Amino acid sequence: MERTADFVNDRVETMIRRCREAGMNVTPQRIAIYRALVGSTEHPSPEMLFNSVSRTMPSLSLATIYKTLETLETIGLVREIPVTGDRKRFDAILEDHHHLICNVCGSVGDYHDESLDALPPRRRLGGFVPHAVSVNVFGVCVKCREAASH
Incomplete structure (x- = not known):
């Protein structure tokens, strides 16, 4: 795409x-x-x-x-x-969004979830003032799961 x-x-x-x-x-x-x-x-x-x-x-x-x-x-x-291992992947879209990262093939996909965008209250961050939120979710992608099942 x-x-x-x-x-x-x-x-x-x-x-x-x-x-x-x-x-x-x-x-x-x-x-x-x-x-x-x-x-x-x-x-x-x-x-x-x-x-x-x-x-x-x-x-x-x-x-x-x-x-x-x-x-x-x-x-x-x-x-x-x-990403896992010594692989490198890059993103030029810096607005808040999250990533789904495959531990097998290293593919990276964008993931949007408003519940992950919410920051904890400042008091729970020890006075740290965050400017952005980015969560990386590691797992196994659909293609790798399907390949493993064959």
Whole structure:
């Protein structure tokens, strides 16, 4: 499933502005990597992004993908999703939402549940003032369960 062109273009414009505000160069590679990330609902890994973006930028390296993701994470445009093992997945949608993460294949899906969005009262957080809520639910996805039953 892909996101609309208008949505992706709006996010890319925001990315360009934020990079410039941070004093970073806005390169075609950074734009292409971010565009592929924000356009995907798969929470792609660096390798998935490389496979996608290198079709139109054959000189792009996997190292550039990793460095770009690290840089964009530093300025708050993407976040790494903790998955099992040494796998890495990334998300450019930073609004509050949750993730269902498969322990077998590493797939990540968005999950929206208002009951998980509610924060406990501040007194129970020891004065900590939260700004966002994100819950990661680990388990086994439907595809992996079905594959295991055959």
